[in-house]
Amino acid sequence: MNANWEGAQTRIEAAKELLAQSVDSLKGTPNLEIALRVYGHQSPITATYQDCNDTKLEIPFGADNYDKVKYRIKSIVAKGTTPIARSLEAAAEDFPDQNSRNIIILITDGLEACDNDPCVIAKKLKDKGVKVTPFVIGLGMDLSYLDKFNCIGEYADAETKDAFRNVLKNVVNKALVNTTVQINLNDIYKNPKETDVTMFLYEAGTKNLKYTFVHTLNRYGNPDTLIIDPAMKYDLVVNTLPMIEKKNIILKKNVHNTIIVDAPQGYIKPRFVNATKQYPLEIRVMQSTNPATINVQKVNTTGKYIVGKYDLEILTLPRTYTTVDVTQSSTINIDIQAPGSFTYKTSTAVIAQVFVIRESGNMEWVCNLDDTLLNGGFQLQPGNYRLVYRQKSLKSSSYTIEKNFRIYSNKTTTLTF
Numbered sequence: 001m002n003a004n005w006e007g008a009q010t011r012i013e014a015a016k017e018l019l020a021q022s023v024d025s026l027k028g029t030p031n032l033e034i035a036l037r038v039y040g041h042q043s044p045i046t047a048t049y050q051d052c053n054d055t056k057l058e059i060p061f062g063a064d065n066y067d068k069v070k071y072r073i074k075s076i077v078a079k080g081t082t083p084i085a086r087s088l089e090a091a092a093e094d095f096p097d098q099n100s101r102n103i104i105i106l107i108t109d110g111l112e113a114c115d116n117d118p119c120v121i122a123k124k125l126k127d128k129g130v131k132v133t134p135f136v137i138g139l140g141m142d143l144s145y146l147d148k149f150n151c152i153g154e155y156a157d158a159e160t161k162d163a164f165r166n167v168l169k170n171v172v173n174k175a176l177v178n179t180t181v182q183i184n185l186n187d188i189y190k191n192p193k194e195t196d197v198t199m200f201l202y203e204a205g206t207k208n209l210k211y212t213f214v215h216t217l218n219r220y221g222n223p224d225t226l227i228i229d230p231a232m233k234y235d236l237v238v239n240t241l242p243m244i245e246k247k248n249i250i251l252k253k254n255v256h257n258t259i260i261v262d263a264p265q266g267y268i269k270p271r272f273v274n275a276t277k278q279y280p281l282e283i284r285v286m287q288s289t290n291p292a293t294i295n296v297q298k299v300n301t302t303g304k305y306i307v308g309k310y311d312l313e314i315l316t317l318p319r320t321y322t323t324v325d326v327t328q329s330s331t332i333n334i335d336i337q338a339p340g341s342f343t344y345k346t347s348t349a350v351i352a353q354v355f356v357i358r359e360s361g362n363m364e365w366v367c368n369l370d371d372t373l374l375n376g377g378f379q380l381q382p383g384n385y386r387l388v389y390r391q392k393s394l395k396s397s398s399y400t401i402e403k404n405f406r407i408y409s410n411k412t413t414t415l416t417f
Contacts, residue, residue, distance in 0.1 A: 011109050011139045012078040014161045019107070020070045022168050027066050035061040035094055036069045039087040040080035050081035052114035057094050084108060085116030088152065092125050103175040105168075106152070109139040119151035135171045139164060173227040181257045182223040185215060185238065188264035188307060188328040192223050197240055197263075204233035204248050225256075238263060241305045242287060242294045264307040266326040268334065270299045270314065275338035276410045279379065283334070284313040288323060299336065316381050318356045318366045341412040342385070342405070343377035344369065350417070352389030354378070357404075380407045387415060 004010055009017070026032060036059040043051035058076075059069045088106065095102045112118055136155045156171060158164035174180065183199060184192035194215075201211040215238075216224045228234075230251040238244040240263055251257045270283045281299040286292060288309035297303045305326050314320035314336060324332045342354070352369035363386060367378055371392055384406050390399040405413050 009161070010078075012076070014164065015107055015139060016073050016076060018161070018165050018168055020073050022172055023066050023070050023073070026172070033061045033063060033096075034065065034069060035059055036072055037087060037091050037094060038076055039083050040078060041076050042080060044079045045081050050113065052081060052083045052086060052116075054080040055083055055087040055090055057090070061094065061096050082108065082110045082113035083116070084112045084114075085118040085121045086114065088118055089116075089121045089125070103135065104153075105171055105175070106136045107139065108136070122152050135175065137164065137167055137171060170227060174225070179228070179230045179251060179253050179255065179257070181226045181228045181251060181259060183213075183215060183226070183236070183238075183259045183261065184223050185261050185263040192260075193217075193221075194263045194265055195223070197238060199239065200237040201228065202235045202237070204235050210234070230257075236261070240265065241285070241303065244306070264328050265304050266307055266328055267302050267304055267331040268297070268310070268312075268324060268326060269302045269331050270297065270312075270334040270336060272299060272338045273335045274409050279339055281336070282315050284315065286311045286313070302331065317378055318364060318381060320381070337382050338409040339379040339381055340407040340409055341377060342380045342407060343375070343412060343414045344387075345375045345414070345416045347374070349374065349392040350389045351392050352387060354380075355386045355388065356381075357384040357386055382407050382409050387417075389417070 023034070026034065035057065037055065037057045039055035041054070042056065043054045045051075058072050059065060062068075084106070088104070091104050092102075136152055138155065138157045154171075154174075156167045158167045182192075185194035185197070187193050195217045197215050199211075199213045199215055200209055201213075202209055210232075211226075211228060213226060218224050228251060230253045234249040234251070236246040236249055236259065238246075238261055244261055244263055246259065246261055249259060268283075268285070270281075272279065272281075279299070283297045283299065284293050285295040285297055285303065285305070287294060288311050291311075295303060295305075307326050307328055309323060309325050312322050312324060312334065314322070314334070316336070316339065320336070322334065324334065326332060349371050350369065351371055354366045354369070355363040356366050357363055366380065366385070369389070370376060384404065387403045387405065389401055389403075390397070401417070403415060403417065405415060407413055
């Protein structure tokens, strides 16, 4: 705990500061008593000795003892070992009433350092019928050790001081405000496996944004548990593509609530099949039932969309259109031929348009040449084209000239006229 944390404070100093602030915030909470047990603060650890009994109830449970706890926190010095198991076992006996809702918040920056197994102690407490809910907060620990605490209780890691502030607040809220929420983003099989999307919770019927969360699955693969005020109704917006709304959500107080949203998703990936270099290209994505653009996606990226049919406008020259059917967890690849370059040079200004010649023989407009420039160019899809032009200074349509040309992927075609 004496290691520097972000260069400004040691872990113990940061923990003492934020823990004291948290104690302050608890003042006035009805039916609440707190206590303080500390370990590794009485006997210095040496090269040949560590005191595995160095755990002490510094401030017992009592009404309105917040200032006593804060005062003792300030004077604690970290100098000993880490007897987590013995401290956990002793803490379970600290509670004056085993029928109350008893909570332990264990703060540590290390693993068990003595000869006892915290998992064995946790099982012993459970077998004895001791009603204790442990929360473990790990300060700046190697995340590979997370599973070591699974058997004790709910674990949260805090790699920075700000993260510890947020984690401590969340743990205290979970301990005291027994109204929790999980938001299930269900796939097509009704399993809550969709995740990694921003969610907004508004006061129902308003634009008063109350909560913003990035949905996540915890390390067990379940939707994360959230603390939300149950005193109002909510409108939920899930920012999938397209977004999903669920209105007038009512939360039940003092229980765990589950909000279910059907959000099955799959993927669209536009890609060049034969490009020899990078070509900037975008795809306009629309629902087949709605012409409004829901996303503009770059080629060679993967976009995630709600399951269903989509119309794509690929912003090639000429435009390419296709319809795709997005299915659960599958990737639809959109194969695009790499363009070629069309460049032109002219000795005088021209009025000119480029047309693509389809296999049917029909001609479709592609683009206009800038009549103020004597040279320029475009990226065109492979195919047969016709340039139709006349000199700008000539005022008779009879001076119209046509030139056919062909475009090949990754090659340059130049016309001089």
